[in-house]
Amino acid sequence: MNSYYTEPHSFQIPVMGTGFTIDTPLKVAKYGISSVISLVDDTLIEQMRKFHSEKNNLPYSAIKTGMEDWRARRITSYLNLLDDLVKKDVSQLMDSSFEEGSDITKYFELLPESSLKQEYLKMKDLSAGEDKTLLQKHLKSLIVTGSIDVNIMTKLDNFPYIKGKILDVKYTDASAALRGFAKSKLSSSMIFSAGLNPRLFDAINKYKDFLPDAFGKLKKRIVLKVSDFRSASIQGRALARKGLWVSEFRIESGLNCGGQLLLCLFLKL
Numbered sequence: 001m002n003s004y005y006t007e008p009h010s011f012q013i014p015v016m017g018t019g020f021t022i023d024t025p026l027k028v029a030k031y032g033i034s035s036v037i038s039l040v041d042d043t044l045i046e047q048m049r050k051f052h053s054e055k056n057n058l059p060y061s062a063i064k065t066g067m068e069d070w071r072a073r074r075i076t077s078y079l080n081l082l083d084d085l086v087k088k089d090v091s092q093l094m095d096s097s098f099e100e101g102s103d104i105t106k107y108f109e110l111l112p113e114s115s116l117k118q119e120y121l122k123m124k125d126l127s128a129g130e131d132k133t134l135l136q137k138h139l140k141s142l143i144v145t146g147s148i149d150v151n152i153m154t155k156l157d158n159f160p161y162i163k164g165k166i167l168d169v170k171y172t173d174a175s176a177a178l179r180g181f182a183k184s185k186l187s188s189s190m191i192f193s194a195g196l197n198p199r200l201f202d203a204i205n206k207y208k209d210f211l212p213d214a215f216g217k218l219k220k221r222i223v224l225k226v227s228d229f230r231s232a233s234i235q236g237r238a239l240a241r242k243g244l245w246v247s248e249f250r251i252e253s254g255l256n257c258g259g260q261l262l263l264c265l266f267l268k269l
Contacts, residue, residue, distance in 0.1 A: 007032065007034060007144060007146070007147070008032040008111055008112075008114070008116065008144050009032055009033055009034075009110075009111070009112065009146075010112060011033075012033065012034040012035060012036070012146075012147075012149075013028065013033065013034070013035035013036065014035075014036050015036040015037065015038050015151040015191070017038065018038045018040045018041045018044060019038075019041070019044055021035055021036060021037050021038070022037055022038070022044060022045070022048055023037075023048055023052065023082070024037065025037070025082050025086055025146065025148040026052070026082065026085055026086065026089070028146055029086045029089070029090075029145055029146035029147075029148060030086060030089040030090050030093050030103065030107070030145065030146070031103075031106065031107050031110050031146065032107060032110075032111075032143070032144050032145065032146050033110075033146040034146040034147035034148075034149060035146065035147075035148070035149065036149040036150065036151050036191055037148070037149070037150055037151070038150075038151050038153075039075055039150050039151065039152055039177035039180065039181065040152075040153065040156055040173075040177075042070070042071045042074045042075060042176075042177075043065075045074050045075060045078045046062070046063060046074045046078070048078060049074070049077055049078040049081055050062070052081060052082075052085065053081065056085060058081070063077065066162050069171065069176065069179075071160070071171070071173070071176035071177065071180065072176040072177070072179040072180040072183065073180070074180070075176070075177055075180025075181060075184070076179075076180045076181075076183045076184045079148065079150070079180070079181065079184035079185070079186050080184055080185050080186075082148055083148065083184070083185050083186055086145060086146075086148065087145075089103075090143070090145050093107060093143070094140055094143065098123070098124075098136055104140070104143075107143065108120040108139065116139075116142060119135065119138075119139060120139060122135070123135040123136060123139060147188045147189065148186055148188050149188045149189040149190075149191055149223070150177075150181050150186075150188070150189075150190055150191065151190075151191045151192075151193060151225075152174050152177050152178060152181075152190065152191070152192055152193070152200075153174075153193050153194040154174055154192050154193065154194050154195055154196065154197035154200055155194045155195060155197065156173055156174060156194070157172045157173050157174035157175070157197060157199070157200065158172065158173050159171075159172050160172070160173070169199065170203075172199070174197060174200045175199070175200060175203055178190070178200060178203060178204065178207075179203075179207075181220070182206075182207035182209055182210070182220065183207075186220070187219045187220065188220065188221070189220070189221040189222070189223045189247065189248070190210075190220060190221070190222055190223065191223040191224075191225055191250070192222070192223070192224055192225065192235075193225035193252075194225075195231070195235075196234060196235050196238060198238070201235075201238055201239060201242065201244075202242070204222070204239070204242065204244055205242050205243060205244055207220070210222065210244060211243070211244075212245065218245060218247065221245075221247035221248070222239065222244060222245065222246050222247055223246070223247060223248045223249075223250060224236065224239075224246055224248075224249050224250070225249075225250045225252055226249055226250070226251060226252070227251070227252060228251075232249045236249070
């Protein structure tokens with residue numbers, strides 16, 4: 001949805017509450033569809049990591065509440081698991097053949113009208129032979145995995161307590177969620193919603209993945225979900241002063257600050 005990579009679809013699945021899209025990438029990313037998961041509930045995230053680890057016969061070691069930096073570690077571990085599972089699904093999709101009902105056929109059938117869709121339809125009409133094989137190989141080279149984006153509601157930034165003792169500021173809910181995403185393997189977008197959080201924004205440039213590399217590319221992109229131009233201007237300027245790039249602004253309904261609209265207006269930079 002921005003200038004740094006090209007998505008095959010003109011829509012994505014936004015964050016919907018804390019649980020409705022918690023594992024949506026496992027269902028849609030292999031088809032090139034991006035989706036957003038909430039980082040609010042680390043207990044749910046840990047439960048989902050256990051579920052999907054066991055479902056895929058992968059080792060699982062619990063990260064219990066009260067362990068050192070448990071919230072950030074839970075988030076990092078879950079995001080890395082999603083990344084591994086999606087890559088596995090995409091690899092299997094790439095190995096499948098263009099047959100009725102196969103994953104790779106479904107990938108191209110789901111595409112909107114585009115030059116890529118036209119190439120696929122052209123391939124379908126070709127008789128078996130070298131030309132068809134070469135076009136199939138070309139089509140596979142153009143497959144794009146849907147992005148696993150994440151959302152932090154910036155004002156949900158409570159201080160955690162353990163045995164009645166308040167923890168350091170770096171362990172607040174939003175700061176720990178940011179750290180969990182920053183330390184993950186993902187190359188995707190962090191979507192900030194619910195307004196400006198100076199303490200949280202101050203922490204972003206501590207993580208090199210949010211800063212451009214020697215070629216001006218970003219591994220992790222910043223997206224701001226805003227209600228109007230004034231909000232976009234204030235937050236965008238605050239981040240720019242810290243040397244941080246805002247890759248995208250998303251305008252949401254004032255009646256729907258949770259971002260659960262399926263149709264969004266995107267302002268792209």
